[in-house]
Amino acid sequence: MRYILIGRGKMGRLLQETARAAGDQVEAAFGREDLDQLGRLGKVADVVIDFSRPEALPEICSYVRRTGTALLSGTTGYTSDQLRELQALGSAAPVLWSANFSLGVAVLARALRDVTGVLRPEFDIEVTEVHHNQKTDAPSGTAKLLVEAMDPRQELTPVYGRQGQTGRRNREEIGIHALRGGTVAGTHTVHFFGPDEELEFTHRAASRQIFVNGALRVARLLPGRANGIYDLENILFGE
Ligand SMILES: NC(=O)C1=CN([C@@H]2O[C@H](COP(=O)(O)OP(=O)(O)OC[C@H]3O[C@@H](n4cnc5c(N)ncnc54)[C@H](O)[C@@H]3O)[C@@H](O)[C@H]2O)C=CC1
Ligand SMILES: O=C(O)C1=N[C@H](C(=O)O)C[C@H](O)C1
Numbered sequence: 001m002r003y004i005l006i007g008r009g010k011m012g013r014l015l016q017e018t019a020r021a022a023g024d025q026v027e028a029a030f031g032r033e034d035l036d037q038l039g040r041l042g043k044v045a046d047v048v049i050d051f052s053r054p055e056a057l058p059e060i061c062s063y064v065r066r067t068g069t070a071l072l073s074g075t076t077g078y079t080s081d082q083l084r085e086l087q088a089l090g091s092a093a094p095v096l097w098s099a100n101f102s103l104g105v106a107v108l109a110r111a112l113r114d115v116t117g118v119l120r121p122e123f124d125i126e127v128t129e130v131h132h133n134q135k136t137d138a139p140s141g142t143a144k145l146l147v148e149a150m151d152p153r154q155e156l157t158p159v160y161g162r163q164g165q166t167g168r169r170n171r172e173e174i175g176i177h178a179l180r181g182g183t184v185a186g187t188h189t190v191h192f193f194g195p196d197e198e199l200e201f202t203h204r205a206a207s208r209q210i211f212v213n214g215a216l217r218v219a220r221l222l223p224g225r226a227n228g229i230y231d232l233e234n235i236l237f238g239e
Contacts, residue, residue: 162175
């Protein structure tokens with residue numbers, strides 16, 4: 001496989017190393033300083049893999065539209081307008097965006113979709129996410145993904161942290177809390193607090209390699225597919 005990488009940070013470097021070790025070719029890798037060079041590049045790869053920042057989106061979209069190259073993106077922190085822009089890109093190429101490329105989080109999202117309806121409304125839901133001190137967006141894309149799995153119709157009101165005279169907790173709240181420190185690769189816990197019982201689901205990433213392996217595994221499946229938006233969970237569950 002031939003890749004163009006967007007982002008040469010923690011994820012970009014590990015992707016490059018892992019792809020090359022697997023015999024794949026990294027045709028080009030761009031960071032903030034030289035992303036403008038993408039505008040001068042033709043179709044030289046099977047897939048563009050993006051782990052960078054939301055600001056890179058316009059350059060990436062115009063490249064994908066011009067060349068029809070498949071796009072796999074794991075960048076988080078997009079606004080809803082930017083997410084719509086990514087969705088629209090599906091008309092030009094096969095596009096897959098996911099806030100988390102680990103198998104464990106895909107399974108967790110599915111499990112939460114199944115159990116939440118049974119536990120609600122008696123159980124209060126609070127989500128905590130813990131990440132390294134270099135992370136620039138909060139809450140994490142994965143926390144949002146898990147909330148969306150539990151509340152697809154957005155009936156609950158997100159509450160980000162609590163402070164001061166908050167009053168009693170409302171049943172329609174879903175708490176989302178971000179902790180930052182050290183080198184934590186990513187820990188997400190969903191707490192269900194019920195009357196006299198508690199249930200907790202935790203996914204703990206021991207390293208970024210799980211995201212890299214997941215991304216490269218799925219990237220192989222994109223070229224040759226019809227243009228459109230693909231869903232990681234559907235692909236992993238063979239749907
Ligand atoms: N979906 C998933 O499974 C995962 C997603 N991520 C996400 O991937 C992204 C990158 O994470 P890290 O590598 O840890 O970050 P990082 O801070 O180590 O690296 C970011 C890279 O993006 C580049 N960049 C910044 N602004 C840019 C711009 N305007 N145009 C082009 N490149 C630009 C920087 O030069 C740098 O190379 C974050 O959004 C993070 O949340 C991280 C891990 C897993
Ligand atoms: O920035 C990170 O490191 C991570 N970001 C993703 C997110 O925002 O959910 C995925 C993973 O948790 C690591």
